[in-house]
Amino acid sequence: MRTFCWFLLLMVLALAAIAVFSYPAWTLLHPHFEFPFHRMGERIGMLALLAGFVLLARRLGLADRVSLGYGLPRRAFVREMALGLALGVLTMLAVVGAMSALGLLAWTRLAGVTGAALLQLIVARLGSGLAVAFIEETFLRGAMQSGIARESGTGTAIVLTAIVYSATHFFASYHIAPAQVNPHSGFDLLSGTLQAFAHPAAIADAFLALMAVGVLLGLIRAATGNIAACLGLHAGWVWVMLVVHELSQPRREAPLGFLLSRFDGFVGWLVLAWILVLALPLWRFYRRRGALSSAA
Numbered sequence: 001m002r003t004f005c006w007f008l009l010l011m012v013l014a015l016a017a018i019a020v021f022s023y024p025a026w027t028l029l030h031p032h033f034e035f036p037f038h039r040m041g042e043r044i045g046m047l048a049l050l051a052g053f054v055l056l057a058r059r060l061g062l063a064d065r066v067s068l069g070y071g072l073p074r075r076a077f078v079r080e081m082a083l084g085l086a087l088g089v090l091t092m093l094a095v096v097g098a099m100s101a102l103g104l105l106a107w108t109r110l111a112g113v114t115g116a117a118l119l120q121l122i123v124a125r126l127g128s129g130l131a132v133a134f135i136e137e138t139f140l141r142g143a144m145q146s147g148i149a150r151e152s153g154t155g156t157a158i159v160l161t162a163i164v165y166s167a168t169h170f171f172a173s174y175h176i177a178p179a180q181v182n183p184h185s186g187f188d189l190l191s192g193t194l195q196a197f198a199h200p201a202a203i204a205d206a207f208l209a210l211m212a213v214g215v216l217l218g219l220i221r222a223a224t225g226n227i228a229a230c231l232g233l234h235a236g237w238v239w240v241m242l243v244v245h246e247l248s249q250p251r252r253e254a255p256l257g258f259l260l261s262r263f264d265g266f267v268g269w270l271v272l273a274w275i276l277v278l279a280l281p282l283w284r285f286y287r288r289r290g291a292l293s294s295a296a
Contacts, residue, residue, distance in 0.1 A: 076228075
């Protein structure tokens with residue numbers, strides 16, 4: 001569990017950096033740049049996490065390509081990532097179709113969108129999906145799962161990384177107006193960032209759904225020996241979700257509205273059920289692909 005504790009400490013220190021350094025950075029930069037205070041704090045946390053991750057990966061012997069999940073040759077890696085992307089899009093579109101059929105989504109925003117604007121949105125959100133997947137999969141299913149698995153076994157690594165993966169999705173964007181920024185604002189920003197955890201019942205459905213996603217991705221990482229498929233699946237899911245968020249609104253007042261999360265209006269009991277249905281066939285599919293890759 002030493003590796004897990006190191007990664008947990010790294011995340012705690014990155015959050016602490018937000019509280020401690022946001023206000024000094026604000027006083028230094030705000031007179032010259034119109035950066036929102038919350039954006040500055042987020043960037044400080046991200047930079048602290050990145051710097052700590054590089055140092056920790058080297059210290060724990062996780063800085064090589066195999067440990068990070070990039071052990072496949074480039075062509076094979078891109079092929080597996082593209083396949084995962086296609087599967088991610090198709091499986092998430094199935095969820096969106098079910099939501100629409102159950103009257104859980106109102107597509108009111110779609111009517112006023114031109115073809116050019118829709119294409120631009122789709123391309124832009126693909127970039128966002130790939131960026132999110134690259135960062136999270138490298139950190140979690142790459143280095144973190146590799147390190148924990150070496151010490152405590154694959155099963156423990158999958159569960160612990162899934163818990164962390166789920167928890168990180170509840171870091172909220174908390175805004176503080178420029179006129180209200182003061183020496184304590186860094187701590188206020190941190191408190192606001194973590195405010196969702198003060199009401200666990202309100203996020204239980206989304207937390208369990210995201211944890212199930214994390215377990216599934218961890219199983220696929222273990223089955224294939226790399227994160228190519230995880231990257232593709234993750235990016236495909238995020239891509240579809242971001243586009244749907246832009247074009248629709250959740251109908252929580254619908255008879256089956258409880259199937260949508262109160263946290264983000266999407267990831268809830270319905271998504272959890274769909275992930276549980278997908279888990280076994282996807283894991284078997286990638287276990288066979290992993291065995292074929294190893295034999296090649």
